[in-house]
Amino acid sequence: MSSEVLPETAAVHWRPRVDERHLARRGRLWTLTTVAHTVPFTAAAVLLFWLEPLSAPVDLILLAHAWAIPELYAKRGANVLRRRPRAAEGPERTAVGLLGDLIGHEARELHARTGLVVERGALGVWVVGEAGALLVRPGGHRVDCWCVHVEDRRLPSGDRIAHLLLALRTDEHGFATVANLAFSGAPWRVRRRLPPDQRPALDAGVARAG
């Protein structure tokens, strides 16, 4: 990746530029948030049941909250790779051709199967979609889900990915600065919320980051 500064970062000048330390801190915050959502509900359910077994229905509701809230966050993370409406077949084919010229054979084959492009960067391994990207951190134990898109809804899917890929290659840290972090957590939490045909791309990202 290049050391240039992505011009789009000027539009978010108040944000600190994303780097390794920034990502690690935000990752810890996400973990703390998950714990803060899960532990009180679980503890309350256990305590209530211990005090009064007849409170079991309420306990189950509390446990459902402890399970559902982190699941909703993970779903939000997986949604960054949600596909957008297709353009006409001709433009889609042309755009995929250009995208294919930008990536290697292995990435091209994976894109044909999953609709996603896997790209190694300095911060980890990126899985780039049409309106967002996952960043699998080194070691493969955490994935950050970024919401980021090109501001032209008429573009075919291949071009949307190519836009993100070129911006990422120009300035990876700037790319992460412009993007909005939707979720950070264990890859398995995101994987189960992805459509089955997209999962091999995340698997490939985790394998390369590991």
Add this chain to the structure above:
Amino acid sequence: MARLIRMDDTGHTTLAEWTAADETSFDAAVTAFRAQLDAGFYAVITEGEGRARQVDELPFDAELVILRRPIAGG
């Protein structure tokens, strides 16, 4: 032959082509290039695997210059 292309709703459009031997074609490409930058596009050249560079002037020796729209979070 070098190409200046713009990613758009057709997939991509070739706006100009030039060769080192033909300065006229390069001048025409520069004119098209500046018009696209004025219209809000960014120009990028790829530099091998995983690398790209943004350019504000049309490089004479580039094989492919790609024009892209800005990206945004959300």
